Structures are given as structure tokens and as C-alpha cells.
Amino acid sequence: MVGKEASIKGGILMAEEKCERNAVCDTCNQTNSCSQQEKEAHAQERLKSKLSNIKHRIMVMSGKGGVGKSTVSTNLAVALSQDGFIVGLLDADIHGPNIPKMLGIESRHVEGSENGMTPIEVFPNLKVISMAFFIGDRDNPVVWRGPLKHNAISQFLGEVEWGNLDFLFVDLPPGTGDEPLSVAHLIKNVDGAVIVTTPQDVALLDSRKAVTFSRMLSIPVMGIVENMSGLNCPHCHKEIPLFKIGGGEKAAQDMKVPFLGRIPIDPEMVTDCDRGMPFVTAHPNSEAAQAFKKIANRCKEYIEFNEGGKKMETEEFPYHFRKQEVKR
Amino acid sequence: MVGKEASIKGGILMAEEKCERNAVCDTCNQTNSCSQQEKEAHAQERLKSKLSNIKHRIMVMSGKGGVGKSTVSTNLAVALSQDGFIVGLLDADIHGPNIPKMLGIESRHVEGSENGMTPIEVFPNLKVISMAFFIGDRDNPVVWRGPLKHNAISQFLGEVEWGNLDFLFVDLPPGTGDEPLSVAHLIKNVDGAVIVTTPQDVALLDSRKAVTFSRMLSIPVMGIVENMSGLNCPHCHKEIPLFKIGGGEKAAQDMKVPFLGRIPIDPEMVTDCDRGMPFVTAHPNSEAAQAFKKIANRCKEYIEFNEGGKKMETEEFPYHFRKQEVKR
Numbered sequence: 001m002v003g004k005e006a007s008i009k010g011g012i013l014m015a016e017e018k019c020e021r022n023a024v025c026d027t028c029n030q031t032n033s034c035s036q037q038e039k040e041a042h043a044q045e046r047l048k049s050k051l052s053n054i055k056h057r058i059m060v061m062s063g064k065g066g067v068g069k070s071t072v073s074t075n076l077a078v079a080l081s082q083d084g085f086i087v088g089l090l091d092a093d094i095h096g097p098n099i100p101k102m103l104g105i106e107s108r109h110v111e112g113s114e115n116g117m118t119p120i121e122v123f124p125n126l127k128v129i130s131m132a133f134f135i136g137d138r139d140n141p142v143v144w145r146g147p148l149k150h151n152a153i154s155q156f157l158g159e160v161e162w163g164n165l166d167f168l169f170v171d172l173p174p175g176t177g178d179e180p181l182s183v184a185h186l187i188k189n190v191d192g193a194v195i196v197t198t199p200q201d202v203a204l205l206d207s208r209k210a211v212t213f214s215r216m217l218s219i220p221v222m223g224i225v226e227n228m229s230g231l232n233c234p235h236c237h238k239e240i241p242l243f244k245i246g247g248g249e250k251a252a253q254d255m256k257v258p259f260l261g262r263i264p265i266d267p268e269m270v271t272d273c274d275r276g277m278p279f280v281t282a283h284p285n286s287e288a289a290q291a292f293k294k295i296a297n298r299c300k301e302y303i304e305f306n307e308g309g310k311k312m313e314t315e316e317f318p319y320h321f322r323k324q325e326v327k328r
Numbered sequence: 329m330v331g332k333e334a335s336i337k338g339g340i341l342m343a344e345e346k347c348e349r350n351a352v353c354d355t356c357n358q359t360n361s362c363s364q365q366e367k368e369a370h371a372q373e374r375l376k377s378k379l380s381n382i383k384h385r386i387m388v389m390s391g392k393g394g395v396g397k398s399t400v401s402t403n404l405a406v407a408l409s410q411d412g413f414i415v416g417l418l419d420a421d422i423h424g425p426n427i428p429k430m431l432g433i434e435s436r437h438v439e440g441s442e443n444g445m446t447p448i449e450v451f452p453n454l455k456v457i458s459m460a461f462f463i464g465d466r467d468n469p470v471v472w473r474g475p476l477k478h479n480a481i482s483q484f485l486g487e488v489e490w491g492n493l494d495f496l497f498v499d500l501p502p503g504t505g506d507e508p509l510s511v512a513h514l515i516k517n518v519d520g521a522v523i524v525t526t527p528q529d530v531a532l533l534d535s536r537k538a539v540t541f542s543r544m545l546s547i548p549v550m551g552i553v554e555n556m557s558g559l560n561c562p563h564c565h566k567e568i569p570l571f572k573i574g575g576g577e578k579a580a581q582d583m584k585v586p587f588l589g590r591i592p593i594d595p596e597m598v599t600d601c602d603r604g605m606p607f608v609t610a611h612p613n614s615e616a617a618q619a620f621k622k623i624a625n626r627c628k629e630y631i632e633f634n635e636g637g638k639k640m641e642t643e644e645f646p647y648h649f650r651k652q653e654v655k656r
Binding site: 138173234240 | 392393424426429469470474475503504509528531533538559563566568571572
């Protein structure tokens with residue numbers, strides 16, 4: 001990438017220098033004339049430029065694995081795209097990228113242009129990028145340590161042609177390690193974190209850690225979602241509190257963050273995931289789909305509150321965001 | 329640590345040099361007289377010496393989170409310790425260390441001597457080490473990237489006074505990233521990997537990756553455990569195939585690895601986990617506890633097969649290990 005605005009001072013290129021071309025360095029025909037430091041500056045510039053087209057960035061995280069984070073991300077993204085928003089979904093789980101499977105797009109391939117990778121369109125206003133699109137054989141694991149994962153996430157943000165987005169959901173792997181750190185570091189101003197948990201104690205223990213983690217990185221916690229909250233027997237219709245009920249709400253109260261809602265277990269959800277149908281589309285009237293839609297509305301309210309709220313705290317804003325201490 | 333056997337050649341210390349003291353370098357009163365390189369050599373030596381007292385090392389892993397890996401590790405370790413074996417359980421999940429909670433020992437503290445850390449005893453013949461013992465406030469996340477996690481796992485192996493063990497179970501976090509790589513790299517000759525999955529497709533997809541991962545690192549796959557396999561309604565007692573049934577067995581057949589068994593969902597298991605009671609102790613006659621015991625027996629058979637099997641392939645060994653291609 002050439003056409004530097006900045007001058008070379010004492011042989012060291014300025015990190016702020018701009019490149020007039022939009023191409024990714026790897027595909028730029030003038031790549032040989034740039035130093036590694038210049039290329040890094042271009043990558044930073046590209047990241048900044050790509051992110052400037054994304055209105056709101058939401059991280060979906062959990063302390064513990066298998067709490068349904070990807071299911072929540074997918075259904076929130078679909079629900080908001082059905083409401084007319086332009087939504088991007090970044091699957092940041094490098095080792096277990098399951099979102100493409102859940103949306104029935106796992107056999108699709110990402111195409112590249114000189115400006116970067118084109119994300120996969122599920123609907124015209126829902127675009128997805130995931131490591132799954134880059135693994136040839138689905139049985140092949142991605143055996144990468146932290147730095148390589150950081151690079152991949154960096155490319156998913158800076159070298160994907162997201163275009164203009166209303167929302168970008170970043171679905172993170174469980175824990176508080178490399179991937180969430182990379183996302184927080186790269187995006188810088190994340191609008192908020194949705195923390196998914198199940199109601200049993202071992203999951204709650206970890207979700208509390210996720211709340212503290214977000215606070216440490218100055219990411220506002222949008223709230224806690226209690227997933228897998230109770231099950232109705234499909235035979236006798238009586239309630240089975242499989243992973244208990246109410247723990248997520250209690251954790252939200254204890255940690256003084258909003259409670260976003262409760263999603264019951266629905267055996268159809270597992271089947272829908274496996275056949276690549278988002279649950280909110282396949283069973284729009286079910287209790288769980290309604291719960292997803294309510295949580296999607298909470299996300300919208302949160303954004304509205306955050307945009308106007310700080311200036312007008314006395315006006316009528318949803319109580320559940322009022323109480324929150326928004327740190328930046 | 330002093331008393332070097334090896335000589336200093338051209339100013340570079342030999343990595344094989346031995347230290348006559350058993351103390352951990354940090355607590356050694358002669359630590360100042362050793363270089364960083366010497367200390368690394370001592371750490372290697374300590375690791376080798378500690379591992380030489382452990383007869384069999386088993387990794388418990390999964391591709392996907394939340395499939396019940398820690399529950400399986402805990403119950404297998406308890407079942408084998410009840411059979412009279414001396415068992416160690418290393419919780420290698422640095423971000424979500426839940427094993428102490430499941431065994432009701434989360435408020436215990438690890439004590440140190442000059443020879444290293446003393447693991448927590450659950451029973452006289454069951455010892456546990458976990459990051460949870462080192463976190464003051466339970467809400468605090470461990471925000472570490474890969475290299476720090478590698479160091480922690482290295483200390484859990486080389487600086488814990490495990491003593492003589494028949495089995496060491498290493499419970500890994502989900503995925504195929506830093507932690508499993510570190511364990512495989514540090515232990516070197518892992519006896520085998522137990523891969524835990526649930527029967528739904530998204531989990532199976534990831535468990536197949538875990539099988540390939542083990543093969544890439546030349547770790548024999550002991551087999552696949554299908555957890556959360558069906559649920560009987562506690563009210564009408566009819567079966568609810570919540571996460572479907574049979575997927576784990578099919579994955580094992582496809583990937584040509586042994587199938588170790590199926591564990592049904594038992595709502596009591598969640599309660600037991602949360603109150604810190606191992607399920608095999610609390611409900612020894614339940615279907616799920618029987619399933620755990622069968623899998624523990626399979627582990628014993630596997631070890632016996634592996635010890636004698638390669639020399640005597642014609643003799644009567646369990647069919648389910650015969651079929652497996654054991655790569656080293």
C-alpha cells in the first residue's frame with residue numbers, strides 16, 4: 001500500500017501515516033515497497049475505517065462454556081435483522097466455530113477481493129464471518145495458541161467488508177483469556193457486553209467473573225441472560241427445573257447489572273440448531289422465541305439509552321438500565 | 329538450587345545439569361547463585377521427577393464447552409479412588425476452575441513447603457489442584473493470555489507434591505488451544521485422552537476435532553463419552569431426548585475410536601455439583617452413577633491393555649480397544 005502522507009523521519013515511518021489505497025496489503029501490487037511497520041500502520045488504519053461504519057458493537061460472552069452463547073448471539077442477530085437492522089455476526093470462537101452450522105451456511109465459502117473478505121450473507125441484512133468458513137475438513141481442529149488467534153480476530157474485524165452495520169455481535173468463546181482480550185483491545189469502544197449463563201451455581205460462578213472482567217476492561221455490562229431456564233416435559237407438560245431457575249436474575253442483582261431475561265429450554269431448539277434454522281424464525285411464537293425477541297428489544301433500548309441517556313437521565317428511560325453504573 | 333553436576337561449557341550451562349536439592353527455585357536459599365537458564369533446567373528436572381511418580385496420565389477433553397467435562401473428570405477420579413487407586417485431579421481450566429466447587433473444597437487453601445505446593449486432599453487417596461485455590465475473591469476472573477496459563481499448568485505439574493499416583497486426570501478447558509497444547513507438551517507421554525461430548529450435532533462437530541487434535545499430538549484416544557444422553561421426566565418418567573441420543577457412539581464409530589459409554593441426564597447431578605457432592609458417592613445406585621463406574625472400569629481395562637496389549641495382541645483383550653489404532 002503506497003501513497004504515504006506522512007514523511008519518513010530519521011528512517012522511522014510514522015504510525016499515523018495514511019495509505020491512499022483501500023486494498024489489503026497482501027493483495028496490494030505495491031506491497032513490496034512497504035516495510036513491516038508501514039503495513040502494521042495500514043492494518044490499524046483499515047481497522048479504524050472498517051469499525052467507523054459499524055454503529056454499535058456488542059460482545060456476547062460467558063464465563064462457562066456450553067451455556068448457549070452462540071444460540072443467543074445467533075437468535076439476537078436474526079431477531080434484530082428481522083426488525084430491519086443491518087446486522088453483522090462475528091464468530092470469535094476459533095476452536096469451536098459453530099455459528100455457520102446453526103445458520104445452515106457451513107458449506108459456504110468466503111470470497112476475497114482486493115479490499116478484503118466478503119462475509120457470508122444469511123439474509124441481505126445479516127452477514128456472518130467465522131473460522132468455520134476457512135477450515136477445509138470439518139474434523140480438523142484449529143491448533144493455535146493466543147497470538148495466532150489474535151491475528152485471526154484482527155483480520156475478521158479489519159479485513160472483512162462489513163459495510164455499514166447497525167449492530168455487530170461478537171460471539172466469544174468461554175472464559176476470560178486471549179479472545180475476549182483481543183476483541184476488547186481491537187474494537188476499543190465496545191458498546192456493551194451481553195453475558196449468558198445457565199442457572200446452576202457452577203455457571204453463575206463463572207458469569208460473575210465475566211461481569212468483573214468487563215468492568216476491568218471498562219466495557220459496560222448490558223446485562224445477564226439466563227439461558228436453559230426450566231423445561232416443560234413434552235409428554236406431561238409439567239415443569240422440570242433441570243439446571244434450576246432464577247440463578248441468573250439473582251447474579252444480576254448481586255452484581256448490580258441489568259437482568260435481560262430468561263430463556264426456557266426447548267428441545268426443538270437443539271433440533272433447529274442442528275438443522276441450521278434459527279429458532280426465532282422456525283418457531284416464532286414459542287415461549288423461547290418470544291424471550292429472544294424481548295432480549296433483542298432490550299438491546300435496542302440499551303443502545304437508545306446509551307446514546308441519549310447520559311445527557312437526559314431525568315427523562316423516562318428503562319429502569320433496568322438506569323440503575324447501571326456505565327463505566328468508560 | 330545448587331550442586332551442579334554438569335560443567336559450564338563456554339559460559340553456557342548444560343540443560344541436563346542436575347540440582348541436588350529438591351526445593352523449588354523460588355524458595356531455595358541459594359536461588360541468587362543460579363542463572364535463569366539453570367533455573368529452567370531445574371524446573372525441567374523437577375517436572376521429570378514429579379511425573380516419574382505418576383503411573384498413568386489421562387487427559388479429559390472436549391471440543392465444545394459445557395458438555396460436562398469437569399463432571400466426568402470428577403466422577404471418574406472419585407470412582408477410581410473408591411476402587412483403592414491413588415488418584416490426582418488437575419483442573420487445567422484456568423478461567424473457569426469449577427472442580428473444587430463440585431467436590432465441596434472451594435474454600436480450602438493450598439499450603440506450600442520448600443518442595444512445592446501440597447494438593448488438597450478430598451480423600452486420603454484423592455488429591456486436587458486447581459486455579460480456584462489461588463483466587464481470593466471468587467468473582468475475580470483470571471485475565472491471562474496463553475504464556476501465563478502455560479506457566480500455571482507447568483507449576484501444577486512440576487511444583488505440586490503429588491507423591492506416588494496411580495492415575496492423574498487432567499481436566500482441560502474446551503477447545504484445542506493453549507491449555508491442551510501445554511499439557512501435551514509438558515507431560516509428553518500422556519496415556520490417553522477421554523473425549524466428552526453431548527449427542528447434538530454442534531457438540532459432535534467439535535468432539536471430532538478433539539479426536540483429530542489428539543492424533544496430531546500422538547495422544548492415543550481412549551474413547552468418547554456421550555454425556556447428557558437422554559432424560560427421564562421426573563414426573564411422568566417418559567424419556568425426553570433433550571440433546572438427542574446416540575450421536576457420541578456414531579461419532580466414535582466414524583472416527584474409529586472406542587465408545588466408552590453413555591451417561592443420562594439426571595437433574596440430581598446439577599444439584600449435587602452445586603452442593604459439592606460427587607454424584608457417584610451421593611447416588612451410587614442411579615443409572616448415571618453406574619454409567620460413570622463402567623467408564624472408570626473401561627479406563628482400567630485400557631491401561632491394562634496398553635501395558636500388555638501391544639505385545640500380546642492375539643490374547644483376549646477388550647474388543648473396544650483392539651480396534652483402535654494406537655499411535656505414539
